[in-house]
Amino acid sequence: MSDLAIEARELVKQFPARPGTGDKPKEEQPARKRGFRLFVKKEPKPMFTAVNGVDLEIQRGEIFGLLGPNGAGKSTTIRMLCTLLEPTSGTARVNGFDVVKQANEVRRNLGTLLAGERSIYWKLSGRENLEYFAALYHIPPAIAKKRVGELIERMELKERANELVEKYSTGMRQRVAIAKALLSRPPILLLDEPTLGLDPQAARNLRELIASLKSEGHTILLTTHYMEEADQLSDRIGIIDAGRVIALDTPAALKRRIDQKEVIRLELTGWHADLSDRLKNVDGIESVTTRQQGEADLWEVNMQAQNSRAALPRIVEALSGNGTRLVNMNIVKPSLEDVFIHLTGKALRD
Amino acid sequence: MSQLSVPSSLGRPGALGGLRATWAVIRREWTIFIRYPSWIISMFIWPIIFPLGYIFTARALSGVDGSGLATFQQNTGLTEYVGYMAVGTMIWMWQNIVLWQVGYALRNEQMRGTLESNWLSPTARFSYLFGASVPQLISVLMLMTVAGLEYALLFGVKFHGSLWLAALVMLAAVPSVYGLGFAFASVVITAKEANAFVFLARGIVMVFCGVTYPLAIQPQWMQDVAAWLPQTYVIHAMRSAALSTDGWAGIARDLGMLLLFGLFWLAAGYALFLWMERRARVTGAIGQY
Numbered sequence: 001m002s003d004l005a006i007e008a009r010e011l012v013k014q015f016p017a018r019p020g021t022g023d024k025p026k027e028e029q030p031a032r033k034r035g036f037r038l039f040v041k042k043e044p045k046p047m048f049t050a051v052n053g054v055d056l057e058i059q060r061g062e063i064f065g066l067l068g069p070n071g072a073g074k075s076t077t078i079r080m081l082c083t084l085l086e087p088t089s090g091t092a093r094v095n096g097f098d099v100v101k102q103a104n105e106v107r108r109n110l111g112t113l114l115a116g117e118r119s120i121y122w123k124l125s126g127r128e129n130l131e132y133f134a135a136l137y138h139i140p141p142a143i144a145k146k147r148v149g150e151l152i153e154r155m156e157l158k159e160r161a162n163e164l165v166e167k168y169s170t171g172m173r174q175r176v177a178i179a180k181a182l183l184s185r186p187p188i189l190l191l192d193e194p195t196l197g198l199d200p201q202a203a204r205n206l207r208e209l210i211a212s213l214k215s216e217g218h219t220i221l222l223t224t225h226y227m228e229e230a231d232q233l234s235d236r237i238g239i240i241d242a243g244r245v246i247a248l249d250t251p252a253a254l255k256r257r258i259d260q261k262e263v264i265r266l267e268l269t270g271w272h273a274d275l276s277d278r279l280k281n282v283d284g285i286e287s288v289t290t291r292q293q294g295e296a297d298l299w300e301v302n303m304q305a306q307n308s309r310a311a312l313p314r315i316v317e318a319l320s321g322n323g324t325r326l327v328n329m330n331i332v333k334p335s336l337e338d339v340f341i342h343l344t345g346k347a348l349r350d
Numbered sequence: 351m352s353q354l355s356v357p358s359s360l361g362r363p364g365a366l367g368g369l370r371a372t373w374a375v376i377r378r379e380w381t382i383f384i385r386y387p388s389w390i391i392s393m394f395i396w397p398i399i400f401p402l403g404y405i406f407t408a409r410a411l412s413g414v415d416g417s418g419l420a421t422f423q424q425n426t427g428l429t430e431y432v433g434y435m436a437v438g439t440m441i442w443m444w445q446n447i448v449l450w451q452v453g454y455a456l457r458n459e460q461m462r463g464t465l466e467s468n469w470l471s472p473t474a475r476f477s478y479l480f481g482a483s484v485p486q487l488i489s490v491l492m493l494m495t496v497a498g499l500e501y502a503l504l505f506g507v508k509f510h511g512s513l514w515l516a517a518l519v520m521l522a523a524v525p526s527v528y529g530l531g532f533a534f535a536s537v538v539i540t541a542k543e544a545n546a547f548v549f550l551a552r553g554i555v556m557v558f559c560g561v562t563y564p565l566a567i568q569p570q571w572m573q574d575v576a577a578w579l580p581q582t583y584v585i586h587a588m589r590s591a592a593l594s595t596d597g598w599a600g601i602a603r604d605l606g607m608l609l610l611f612g613l614f615w616l617a618a619g620y621a622l623f624l625w626m627e628r629r630a631r632v633t634g635a636i637g638q639y
Contacts, residue, residue, distance in 0.1 A: 015633065015634060016633070076634075079634065079637065082470055083470075083631075084466060084469060084470065084631070084634075084636060084637065085631060085632075085634050086631040086632055104472050107470060107471060107472045108472045110470070112467075112470050114466050114467065114470070114637075115463045115466060115467070115637075118462065118463025118464070119463055119464060119466065119467035120464065120467070121378065121382065121462075121464060122462075123381075123382045123385050123386075124378065124381060124382065128378075128381065131374075132374050132377075132378050133467070133471065135370050135371050135373070135374030136371050136374060136468065136471035136472075136473045137471055137472065137473075138364075138367030138368075138370070138371065138472065138473070141370070164385075177467075180467065
């Protein structure tokens with residue numbers, strides 16, 4: 001038996017570019033005729049490439065994290081793997097089944113979480129939702145009833161299983177959505193941003209659940225915006241940017257790529273855009289990213305440097321005299337997010 | 351690459367599994383329908399309010415004492431003008447409800463965010479559209495029954511015809527009325543918005559199909575158009591079945607036409623659905639709001 005649960009080769013997905021959205025036409029697209037065939041010249045139809053030759057090999061029983069900023073192609077990749085989208089070219093197999101030619105078999109082998117809490121019916125109770133989806137997966141009624149009961153118990157929904165989902169918290173709805181994905185006991189799970197919108201406690205509980213699903217033998221493909229989550233859960237991580245997998249390795253190996261670098265982390269108030277250019281011009285600074293801390297005028301600035309000690313005086317100099325007040329400064333070991341910044345030149349939340 | 355086995359408890363999507371899945375869609379749709387209390391208004395109040403404007407217009411034209419009814423009788427063969435209006439407007443309401451509810455069934459799922467999670471299961475995708483139509487048909491049958499009782503009790507309408515023949519007309523009308531709904535649903539999921547099409551379609555039915563007046567008073571070109579619309583035959587047959595004593599002879603030709611239209615519209619609705627499903631896989635339209 002092959003060790004691959006998911007395999008993608010040169011996966012490409014293109015969509016017609018929407019006018020006014022900044023979608024770039026792809027020049028090498030085949031020409032398309034418009035109007036009456038005999039009399040009108042061929043005109044290329046502008047296309048936008050969302051996924052541009054993705055190769056993936058996901059081993060059975062591993063958690064594979066797919067990381068990337070918005071629009072990088074994560075969700076499009078997931079949608080092709082779960083048969084909602086047809087690839088423009090390339091092939092993909094899930095548990096050995098081709099996603100185009102054997103789409104129904106692929107769906108039987110997958111538990112998918114897309115759109116989180118919106119993927120279930122708010123006017124049905126948690127139990128009614130699970131019974132409904134069990135029928136869609138052709139689970140015989142007696143087994144469905146038992147399994148729904150088990151999942152309700154496992155997801156700690158027992159007390160409120162018969163209440164309408166509209167009365168649930170976001171975390172409870174997300175747990176119903178995950179229970180839905182587990183109904184058919186699929187060997188492979190696709191979880192698209194499973195902790196998005198959850199409070200820290202609910203997100204932590206969900207991460208524990210995902211880890212326990214792995215220990216039960218499920219293969220999990222996880223997309224997330226949260227680096228810590230990917231770092232904590234994933235056996236391997238693929239970083240996707242502009243439709244391509246630009247790095248793929250274990251979290252530790254990815255971090256080793258920039259081991260010789262250091263990260264200078266500042267907290268300051270009075271940030272303005274000019275400072276970014278000034279800091280980038282400091283000798284030894286390779287990248288600068290910023291993030292506002294909540295709604296207050298408090299900013300976190302991360303800079304990658306070869307030699308932070310040499311750069312520090314010049315950083316302080318660059319910040320002085322601009323109404324900027326330095327609140328905190330640290331030199332930290334590179335995180336996965338720093339790897340991402342190093343590879344893509346932008347923060348994950350961009 | 352070989353496969354891991356799916357647990358044996360996960361049934362193959364055979365005929366029984368498909369039927370159970372369709373039944374689950376029907377139950378889900380019905381459960382959600384009755385959890386919005388506004389269904390009581392649409393079931394009991396709307397059918398009595400909607401035709402009133404036409405009925406009072408007819409009363410004004412015929413005279414409160416009915417002295418002007420001779421012309422109406424000459425054109426329709428009926429004296430029961432309240433029943434005549436009620437039947438016409440009920441059939442119009444039925445088509446209108448189908449266009450909105452069946453036509454928007456998938457679109458509403460799409461906007462809620464649940465369409466993709468349904469689409470991810472191994473159930474045949476047409477089941478979702480078909481399943482959503484059944485509770486809607488049940489609610490329309492209830493609405494028709496309630497409307498008939500209300501008109502008999504409040505307006506003294508006498509339904510001289512046969513209940514069974516009326517039921518047969520309903521049955522014969524289902525394929526064309528719902529086939530059109532399936533076609534609409536497939537267009538709406540792609541176009542995202544089809545209010546203008548619904549208004550146009552129901553306007554055509556209202557003007558051409560003799561909802562509140564006999565076809566005979568229309569110019570010939572309008573009658574020619576009406577002959578190509580199945581609702582014309584539904585309305586004519588239902589009036590004949592419910593209000594006249596013509597029996598089978600009064601509806602036989604209409605039923606034949608409805609079966610032909612039904613075949614066409616069911617095939618067209620299904621073909622459009624398959625086209626939409628294929629297109630959505632290429633364009634990603636299912637996940638777009």
